[in-house]
Amino acid sequence: MKLSPSIEALIEALRCLPGVGPKSAQRMTLTLLERDREGAALLAQALTTALERVGRCQRCRNFTELPVCEICADPRRDQALLCVVETPADVMAIEHSGSYRGVFFVLMGHLSPIDGIGPEEIGLTELASRFHEGDLAEVILATNPTVEGETTAYYIAQQARSAGVTISKIAHGVPLGGELEFTDATTLAHALSGRTRVAEQ
Amino acid sequence: MKLSPSIEALIEALRCLPGVGPKSAQRMTLTLLERDREGAALLAQALTTALERVGRCQRCRNFTELPVCEICADPRRDQALLCVVETPADVMAIEHSGSYRGVFFVLMGHLSPIDGIGPEEIGLTELASRFHEGDLAEVILATNPTVEGETTAYYIAQQARSAGVTISKIAHGVPLGGELEFTDATTLAHALSGRTRVAEQ
Ligand SMILES: [Zn+2]
Ligand SMILES: [Zn+2]
Numbered sequence: 001m002k003l004s005p006s007i008e009a010l011i012e013a014l015r016c017l018p019g020v021g022p023k024s025a026q027r028m029t030l031t032l033l034e035r036d037r038e039g040a041a042l043l044a045q046a047l048t049t050a051l052e053r054v055g056r057c058q059r060c061r062n063f064t065e066l067p068v069c070e071i072c073a074d075p076r077r078d079q080a081l082l083c084v085v086e087t088p089a090d091v092m093a094i095e096h097s098g099s100y101r102g103v104f105f106v107l108m109g110h111l112s113p114i115d116g117i118g119p120e121e122i123g124l125t126e127l128a129s130r131f132h133e134g135d136l137a138e139v140i141l142a143t144n145p146t147v148e149g150e151t152t153a154y155y156i157a158q159q160a161r162s163a164g165v166t167i168s169k170i171a172h173g174v175p176l177g178g179e180l181e182f183t184d185a186t187t188l189a190h191a192l193s194g195r196t197r198v199a200e201q
Numbered sequence: 202m203k204l205s206p207s208i209e210a211l212i213e214a215l216r217c218l219p220g221v222g223p224k225s226a227q228r229m230t231l232t233l234l235e236r237d238r239e240g241a242a243l244l245a246q247a248l249t250t251a252l253e254r255v256g257r258c259q260r261c262r263n264f265t266e267l268p269v270c271e272i273c274a275d276p277r278r279d280q281a282l283l284c285v286v287e288t289p290a291d292v293m294a295i296e297h298s299g300s301y302r303g304v305f306f307v308l309m310g311h312l313s314p315i316d317g318i319g320p321e322e323i324g325l326t327e328l329a330s331r332f333h334e335g336d337l338a339e340v341i342l343a344t345n346p347t348v349e350g351e352t353t354a355y356y357i358a359q360q361a362r363s364a365g366v367t368i369s370k371i372a373h374g375v376p377l378g379g380e381l382e383f384t385d386a387t388t389l390a391h392a393l394s395g396r397t398r399v400a401e402q
Contacts, residue, residue, distance in 0.1 A: 003293070004266045006251045013247035014218075016240025018232045024220060030289050031219045032248075033255055033264055034309055039217025044248035046214035047233075047241050050207045054234055063234055065205045088231050092204070108235055 007033070061123050062106040063088050071095075071103055078102045080137035082130070084156055086110050086144055094142065102140070105130070110148040111155060119155065127156065131163035138166045145172045145190055208234070262324050263307040264289050272296075272304055279303045281338035285328070285357055287311050287345055295343065303341070306331070311349040312356060320356065328357065332364035339367045346373045346391055 003011075007029060014025040032040040056062070057069035064070070071077060071091075081102025085091055091104050107122040119125065130136065139160050143149035153169065160167045173191035174183050183191070204212075208230060215226040233241040257263070258270035265271070272278060272292075282303025286292055287310060295301050308323040320326065331337065340361050344350035354370065361368045374392035375384050384392070 004255060004264060004270075006247070006254045006266060007264060010247040010251040013240070013244040016233070016237050016244055017215075017218075017229045019225060019228075026290065026293070027220075028218045029251070030264075032217070033251065034288070036217050037252055039214070040248050040252055043214040043217055044245045044252070046207070046211040047245035047248075050211040050230070050234065051238055051241055051245070053207045054205060063205060063208060063231075065207060069205075087235070089227065092227070 057106075060104050060106055061108060061126075062091055062104060076101070080135060081140070082136055082138070083140040083142050084127070084153075085142045086149060086152075090142065090144075107143070107152065110143060110146075110152040112148055122152070124156065124159065128159045128163065131160050131165045136165050138168060141167065141169045145186070258307075261305045261307055262309060262327075263292055263305060277302070281336060282341070283331070283337055283339070284341040284343050285354075286343045287350065287353075291343065291345075308344070308353065311344060311347075311353040313349055323353070325357065325360065329360045329364070332361050332366045337366050339369060342368065342370045346387070 010029045010032075011022070011025045014020055014028050015022065020028070053065045054063050055065070057064045057066075057072055059068050059072040062069050062071070066073070078101050082105055083094065083100060083102055084105045084107065085094065086107050086109060088106060088108075091106060094100050094104075105123070105127055107124075109117055109122050111117060111119065111122065131139070139156070141153040141156060143153045143156075157167050157169075171194060172187065173194060174180060174187065180188070211230045211233075212223070212226045215221055215229050216223065221229070254266045255264050256266070258265045258267075258273055260269050260273040263270050263272070267274070279302050283306055284295065284301060284303055285306045285308065286295065287308050289307060289309075292305050292307060295305075306324070306328055308325075310318055310323050312318060312320065312323065332340070340357070342354040342357060344354045344357075358368050358370075372395060373388065374395060375381060375388065381389070
């Protein structure tokens with residue numbers, strides 16, 4: 001069936017959203033047109049505004065509307081403590097934990113030679129010069145516990161080591177409140193190999 | 202953590218999409234800003250265009266960019282055969298089946314007194330005058346097999362009956378290729394009560 005061209009175009013355009021297939025794009029389109037034209041107009045406006053205003057922090061590469069983001073510019077944050085993460089979502093998760101007062105460096109990805117993503121694409125040249133500035137007390141590697149994340153962490157650790165910067169890595173293991181039985185195999189393997197000694201006989 | 206206001210606004214605005222909660226709205230926002238700014242710009246444009254151009258067909262109430270939609274205006278369609286459905290998605294599903302050459306009437310919902318949706322809100326006054334125009338050979342009720350759909354179908358059947366129009370109802374039952382074992386109870390009940398005699402001893 002031929003649909004009206006602007007409905008077809010909207011269904012197609014919604015598929016740029018992650019996790020949205022043809023069926024849900026159609027449902028979204030019809031729902032917006034049927035019941036939430038105001039929401040659709042607000043969404044169009046919010047997209048346009050975000051695209052216009054959101055850029056990257058000059059210092060940490062995270063999204064911001066300012067030249068330097070609020071975290072990097074905050075005098076209460078410890079600028080000598082640098083946590084390296086893959087994405088802005090990771091920054092949000094760590095901030096949400098309320099247990100970190102240092103600053104971040106956001107790779108916006110991980111090394112993935114197959115996809116043409118090398119050190120340059122994820123800002124490792126900038127990160128290396130940061131290491132050589134000499135004002136870092138510690139670099140915390142918080143990439144994801146995946147093959148790509150671990151490879152990226154290993155690469156960065158080499159960079160930091162050659163610049164004489166102290167490196168640490170966040171602990172991976174069974175989540176607090178999680179049950180061993182329902183923990184996936186990779187996490188369990190990490191938890192086992194990263195075991196710490198509790199007491200000596 | 203404070204996010205940049207236009208990122209917060211975009212996350213919030215994406216939640217107007219059906220099935221999108223806070224977590225997926227955040228993921229969508231970060232993915233668009235990180236990797237698909239072009240897609241995001243196209244989406245903003247597609248939303249604006251659809252809102253500007255898409256209205257309702259004067260005759261069948263379905264979405265269209267024209268005063269009268271392509272189906273209603275098609276001289277090859279049988280204007281004497283009218284199929285009543287709840288939503289534009291139902292029109293698309295029936296059109297997709299390739300087995301219908303009549304026209305439609307789209308309620309854009311169903312009777313739901315609790316939500317303040319009465320006959321007026323779903324176009325039943327227009328539908329009744331259509332019945333009284335006298336050029337309909339048959340009205341096919343194709344509302345959903347739900348309590349509200351059945352109630353709406355019953356109401357329309359009464360209207361059609363009082364106007365002397367022939368009424369039929371699409372068959373509900375076990376889907377072709379479906380297995381009895383995996384058919385839900387309501388469908389099975391419909392299939393049983395709607396059984397047809399195959400042969401007599
Ligand atoms: Zn920053
Ligand atoms: Zn029409």
